[in-house]
Amino acid sequence: MNGRRTCVFYSKGRNYIDVLRAVRRDEPNSHIVAMVPMGYPISEAERALVDEVIELPQTAYSLRRPATLTRLINGLRTAHYDAFVITFDSPRLNLLAAVSGANEKIRYTFSGRREAIHPMIPATLFGVVARHVWGNLVYLGILAAVYGLRIKK
Amino acid sequence: MRLAFVDLLFSWPPHGGADVDAYSTVQGLRAAGHDVRLFGARDATSWERGQFEPDELPFPSTRLEFTPNEVNRRVMPERFRAAVDAWKPDAVMLGDGFFLKPYVGLALAHYPMTARYYAYELTCHSDFRMFQCKANYLQEPDLCRRCAARAMGPEIKRWKLLSWELEYVAARAFMPYYYNMTVRFLKRCRSIIVYNRIQRQLLAGIQEKVHIIPGGVNVDEFSFTPPENRERKIILMTGRVEDPAKGFATVSEAAERLARERADFEVWVTHTDPAINCPWMKAIGWQSPAEMRALYAKANICVVPSVWEEPFGLVAVEAMASGRPVCASRVGGLQDIVVDGETGFLFEKGDSIALADQLAHLLDDADLRVRMGGAGRQRAEREYDWERIVERHYPAVLEGLAT
Numbered sequence: 298m299n300g301r302r303t304c305v306f307y308s309k310g311r312n313y314i315d316v317l318r319a320v321r322r323d324e325p326n327s328h329i330v331a332m333v334p335m336g337y338p339i340s341e342a343e344r345a346l347v348d349e350v351i352e353l354p355q356t357a358y359s360l361r362r363p364a365t366l367t368r369l370i371n372g373l374r375t376a377h378y379d380a381f382v383i384t385f386d387s388p389r390l391n392l393l394a395a396v397s398g399a400n401e402k403i404r405y406t407f408s409g410r411r412e413a414i415h416p417m418i419p420a421t422l423f424g425v426v427a428r429h430v431w432g433n434l435v436y437l438g439i440l441a442a443v444y445g446l447r448i449k450k
Numbered sequence: 451m452r453l454a455f456v457d458l459l460f461s462w463p464p465h466g467g468a469d470v471d472a473y474s475t476v477q478g479l480r481a482a483g484h485d486v487r488l489f490g491a492r493d494a495t496s497w498e499r500g501q502f503e504p505d506e507l508p509f510p511s512t513r514l515e516f517t518p519n520e521v522n523r524r525v526m527p528e529r530f531r532a533a534v535d536a537w538k539p540d541a542v543m544l545g546d547g548f549f550l551k552p553y554v555g556l557a558l559a560h561y562p563m564t565a566r567y568y569a570y571e572l573t574c575h576s577d578f579r580m581f582q583c584k585a586n587y588l589q590e591p592d593l594c595r596r597c598a599a600r601a602m603g604p605e606i607k608r609w610k611l612l613s614w615e616l617e618y619v620a621a622r623a624f625m626p627y628y629y630n631m632t633v634r635f636l637k638r639c640r641s642i643i644v645y646n647r648i649q650r651q652l653l654a655g656i657q658e659k660v661h662i663i664p665g666g667v668n669v670d671e672f673s674f675t676p677p678e679n680r681e682r683k684i685i686l687m688t689g690r691v692e693d694p695a696k697g698f699a700t701v702s703e704a705a706e707r708l709a710r711e712r713a714d715f716e717v718w719v720t721h722t723d724p725a726i727n728c729p730w731m732k733a734i735g736w737q738s739p740a741e742m743r744a745l746y747a748k749a750n751i752c753v754v755p756s757v758w759e760e761p762f763g764l765v766a767v768e769a770m771a772s773g774r775p776v777c778a779s780r781v782g783g784l785q786d787i788v789v790d791g792e793t794g795f796l797f798e799k800g801d802s803i804a805l806a807d808q809l810a811h812l813l814d815d816a817d818l819r820v821r822m823g824g825a826g827r828q829r830a831e832r833e834y835d836w837e838r839i840v841e842r843h844y845p846a847v848l849e850g851l852a853t
Contacts, residue, residue, distance in 0.1 A: 313722065314736050315497055336724030338735030356724065386610070408612050409497030432609030436599075439606065439624045443595040448626040450591075 299326040301379045304399070305347070307333040308384040316384045316405045317346040323411060330378070366393075374398035383414075451848055452485045454539035454561075456530055458547030458554060459613070460490040461501035463739075467764045468546040468568040471665050475543075475566075476509050478840030484848075487511060489533055493521055498613040512537075522620040526550050527557035534558055541851040544639075548614055549575075549621035549628075552635035559638045562851040564661075566643040569761050572632070573652045575623055576601040578614070579695050579758045586652050591629045599624055640850045645761040646783040659850065663843040664783070665762045666834040672771035673747050674827050676820070683813055685717045686749035686774075688742060689765045692721065697755035697779060703802035704755075705730050708809060715813055718749070746772035750819060751812050754778040754788075757799045763787050767834045770794075770826030775819050777808045787834075793826035 305320055307313060320329055331347040333339055335356045344350060355365045373381070374397070381399035383390040386406055394402040394414050402414035415424070457472050464470045472488070479486045488511040492500025495518055504511045514529050527550075534542065542558045544551065544565040555565060570580035573587050575598035587594040598618070605615045622628055633656055636642065641659040644650055650660045677684070685705070691698045698719065705717045709730040719726065720742075721733040737745060746752070752769035754760075759782035766787045769776045776794035778784040779801075790796040795811075797804035812819055832838070 319497065334724070336727060336733075338722065338724060338733050340735045340737055341741060342738040343736065406610075408495070410495045428609040429607065432607045435609070435619065436603055436606045439599050439619075442624045442626075443592075443599045446626050448591045448595075448629045450629075 301327040302330065302376075303327045303380040303382060304330045304332050304351075304373070304376070304378040304397075305382040306384070306390070306393070307331070307337060308390070312384050312405075312407060314340070314343050314346070315409065316382065317343055319405055319409060319411065320382055321346045324380075327380070369393075370396050386412075451852065452538070452540045453479060453487075453543055454489055454534045454537060454541075454558075455486055455543045455545055456489045456534065456554065456558065457545030458491050458526070458551060459499050460488065460546065461497075461499070462507060463501075465498070465501070467665055467762060470764070471566070471568065472545045473507075474666065474668075474836045475545075475840070475844075478836050479844060480509055481837070482840055482844070487537060487539070489514065489530060491516055491521075491526065491530075493518055496613060518616070521550070521616060523550060523553045523622065527553045530554050531557040534561070541848075547617075548578075549617040549623040552628075552632045553621065555635045556631065556638065559635075563639050564641045564643060564847055564851060565636075565639050567649060568645070570649070570652070570759070572636075573649075574598075575618065581695050581758045587629075588633070588652065588656050591626075595624055595629075641847060643847065646759075646786060648759055648782055649761060661843065661847055663847075664786070664834060664839060665764055665767070666836045666839045667764070667767050667771050667830065668837075669771045669827075669831050669835040672743055672768065672830075674771075674773040675747055677748060677750050677774075680750075682714055682716045683750040684748055685715055685751045685753060685809060686745060686769070687717065687719045687753045687755070688737070688745070688768075689720065689754075691719050692723075695756060695758040697757040697799065700755040700757065700779070700800055700802045700805060701753055702726070702731070704805040704809060707802065707806040708813075712810070712813070715809070718745070742768070743772070746774060749774055751809060752776045752794075753805065753809075754784055755799070755805060756781055756784060758782070760784050766794075767830055770823075771830040771834070773823040773827040775812055775822035776826060777805055777812070789825070789829065793822055793829050 303324055305317055329347045330349045330351055332351045334353050339350055378399040380401040380403055381394050381397040382403045383394050384405055386404055404412045404414050455476050460472055461469055476486050476488055490500050490513050492513050493516050504513050512533055514533055541562040544555050546568055548571055569578040571578040574580040575587055575594055585594055602615050636657045641661055642657050643661045643663050653660055687701050689696055717731045718734050720737055722735050724733050726733050746769055752774045754763055754766045756779050761783050763784040766776050766778050766784055770793055776788050778788045778796055779799040780796040781799050788794045788796055795808040
């Protein structure tokens with residue numbers, strides 16, 4: 298153990314165990330905490346990948362309410378994790394990571410890429426805009442091809 | 451025979467049925483005396499591709515490393531060709547892959563070759579599940595190209611690409627020449643291997659030599675014991691249940707209907723969302739293969755309510771291997787696996803009323819459950835044990851490659 302405490306925040310779906318596996322692989326000596334909502338059916342395979350499981354006193358749905366969300370954020374900031382990991386690139390989770398009080402905020406994309414969540418909002422925004430511009434250009438090209446060019450069998 | 455098994459997506463532990471199929475086919479062919487080597491691709495930034503350690507596999511393998519930019523129609527075929535040529539096989543079997551598979555296939559076309567298709571990736575670019583659509587890319591390519599472009603639009607515009615969309619763009623699958631190349635590739639193959647009759651029909655007119663080879667299980671790994679005598683019988687639904695195509699909604703409706711009349715059952719689902727929990731429904735989360743086998747042993751009845759043309763339906767075979775009756779929807783490969791009235795029941799997809807009736811019938815009749823479970827086990831041993839599958843189906847494939 299290197300004393301580093303990494304909290305992996307629950308997300309719905311098959312993705313969660315993949316992220317736990319990836320965090321264990323990427324940080325073999327960290328103390329890994331799985332933070333799951335009340336009633337989450339954590340499997341033996343998931344439990345074996347982490348050092349600690351924290352079951353929140355809230356369900357996944359009640360976490361959407363401002364009051365419970367505030368309590369969660371206060372709890373996270375008090376725990377002061379070295380790293381806070383989220384498992385999807387969603388605005389809500391990114392915001393939660395930003396205010397988690399952890400020194401390092403990390404995101405695993407759905408395809409498994411590990412990304413540092415950029416603390417600079419302008420740089421993040423620039424990245425998003427640049428990706429959208431490029432994506433839209435590529436898509437225009439695709440539309441031109443599928444509507445403009447016919448297949449001759 | 452010296453065989454190169456080329457798979458663009460292989461991962462172990464498996465990510466799905468295709469990985470299990472590739473692994474078991476290689477193992478089975480080696481057990482039958484053939485010299486087989488697996489060639490896989492790894493993109494270190496994506497866990498959708500090549501998550502395996504060659505040293506940990508029980509057969510020889512080569513893992514080729516790619517960066518995301520190298521997953522394209524030029525680099526990937528070249529690398530595979532160089533690696534396979536260096537090993538000098540007699541023939542090539544092409545396993546799982548998305549849009550780059552025809553490019554890799556044509557790069558290896560100087561070998562006798564067969565290609566395995568696990569779902570509908572060949573005939574539907576929009577969704578390899580061909581969910582709620584009957585159009586066929588091989589027959590109506592222009593229609594399907596437009597549909598696929600529209601379906602993938604949101605991801606491409608945001609430039610957030612998973613392997614499917616990444617390969618679609620990298621392979622230029624939207625271009626007319628991609629269609630002609632795919633057809634050329636299919637015609638160059640000595641044969642194509644699919645899971646079911648529907649997949650074979652979709653290839654009609656392009657490639658007539660199509661082998662239907664089911665997937666399977668190692669039946670001995672599944673215990674065939676009567677379930678514990680519990681007050682509340684367990685109805686089990688396993689697999690990727692969060693996927694709407696798997697039909698969890700049908701089970702949910704059927705269970706609700708049953709719960710109005712009786713309380714002697716509980717539905718266990720490999721769902722990770724505790725919000726589905728209620729007195730008759732329990733989310734049991736993700737389970738490892740070993741945990742799954744223990745679950746089948748506990749269950750009284752298994753359900754596979756898929757609403758897409760499930761190419762095979764491995765979970766139905768696993769349940770049968772455990773000696774449990776299976777209620778499955780009449781779709782794709784499932785209708786070939788479950789013998790209606792003998793190893794379980796079939797119902798029309800989405801018909802929760804029929805499913806509720808079948809479950810009630812099975813809950814009421816313990817002898818029927820035992821009889822159907824026993825028949826299922828026998829069928830699994832006879833038809834779906836990997837050793838039997840390789841013995842029965844692969845000689846014809848290999849003969850085609852040898853001539």
